[in-house]
């Protein structure tokens with residue numbers, strides 16, 4: 421019963437990859453974490469530390485080599501997880517148009533056609549892709565594909581959202597608009613969001629807590645609380661002292677091995693790792 | 694291509710498109726003439742060679758008398774029985790192989806263990822010439838329709854089966870993962886993700902099978918039948934109606950070209966998302 425209030429519980433989660441019978445590589449080692457219902461958790465860490473591997477585990481797409489993950493109190497070994505997911509490679513269906521991609525999760529559930537259409541119109545407008553509804557993914561730029569993947573993840577209005585660097589390929593203005601949109605979603609709806617990014621400011625600005633990871637093997641170095649209440653707006657966050665302080669603290673954690681590289685006044689330079 | 698055009702100012706866009714139009718139409722026409730020329734030359738040679746005495750017109754009649762033979766058989770209605778018999782056998786065998794090949798291919802390709810176990814056996818079967826197996830079919834199924842459709846099915850099923858297995862095993866795991874997070878059931882995964890993802894690889898197999906269908910059809914009908922284009926070829930040869938024999942051969946060739954063209958159209962339509970890349 422105790423687990424009920426937790427959306428996600430990780431206990432001693434390990435994940436090994438064994439490549440072709442050789443010595444197994446330990447990618448994630450003994451992760452422990454509780455995520456509240458409705459919480460926004462950001463994950464930062466160097467490339468290759470296992471962030472995408474962790475998201476796969478949370479989505480139930482793979483299971484831990486040892487340890488246990490509970491989503492809504494149920495082990496991911498036994499029940500499948502329904503969630504909205506933006507994968508690092510976008511994973512758009514190349515044979516479907518942009519609109520059909522966004523409507524795909526709804527069509528699996530036999531949502532009526534008019535309702536699907538209404539949702540895809542709305543979600544595509546949110547990511548500024550309404551003019552490309554009838555294009556195929558191969559006709560889009562990387563940033564456009566990323567936005568379609570975001571629209572598709574939001575289309576089924578999931579209560580659990582997993583996003584792997586969803587804004588990485590976007591220009592700064594579009595990114596800021598979508599960050600605001602995500603803040604809006606996090607503020608209003610009771611969604612649990614796990615969000616991977618390399619942008620430390622983005623992590624601090626969006627999340628309630630930031631999990632800072634280290635590599636080889638991947639572990640949580642520290643879980644940092646962001647002491648800023650909601651609702652938030654990106655525009656005001658940039659200059660907010662608490663955010664600047666948190667950003668600097670996280671950046672220092674990541675650059676621990678190079679103490680000289682601690683950021684000076686210019687946060688945005690150091691913010692991207 | 695379109696995106697580039699959008700970025701250009703209106704006036705240079707006009708120039709660009711008219712330039713492309715002028716360059717575009719011309720090579721198409723040139724290419725059409727170039728690729729038609731060898732065919733036309735061959736047909737002209739066929740017409741001329743017997744007339745000028747290059748070949749014996751009894752053995753190879755000029756093309757026009759073969760065409761007259763077709764016209765005569767159309768007028769008498771004799772050809773339609775043969776056509777119907779051949780089309781019926783070929784399409785039954787082909788459609789059966791399509792259904793079985795794709796269904797079995799997805800089943801085998803989707804399960805890595807089954808695939809690894811069955812691969813050597815399937816390769817062995819696929820490499821065994823169906824013509825060599827024809828006596829076996831006759832022994833088992835007799836000389837009737839079953840062995841004819843059976844041999845067509847056997848010849849057609851392997852390219853479709855092997856291409857489906859390969860296509861299914863090459864499906865991008867990211868797409869499967871994406872559909873799983875959306876709660877796709879097993880059936881939805883197969884129908885909505887695995888099959889469409891594998892289709893570009895399945896289609897070349899279908900095209901090969903279609904040409905095998907006609908090949909096996911002719912072989913089966915020449916080895917024992919009472920109607921059909923293949924039967925018409927061998928029967929006409931037996932009774933020295935050479936014009937009729939060439940007429941049947943022409944019809945078989947025409948059928949092959951037609952089927953190939955239809956499948957090419959279908960492939961373009963089904964895989965259009967790739968062509969626009």
Ligand SMILES: Nc1ncnc2c1ncn2[C@@H]1O[C@H](COP(=O)(O)OP(=O)(O)OP(=O)(O)O)[C@@H](O)[C@H]1O
Nearest residue numbers: 437438439447466467468469470471472473474508
């Ligand atoms: N399928 C796999 N087989 C073997 N090793 C893998 C596999 N997938 C990932 N790895 C290894 O696991 C480690 C973590 O990979 P992962 O993709 O989770 O990193 P990441 O933190 O998401 O990196 P990035 O920030 O670059 O996306 C890497 O060292 C990678 O080589």
Ligand SMILES: [Mg+2]
Nearest residue numbers: 471472508584
């Ligand atoms: Mg990653």
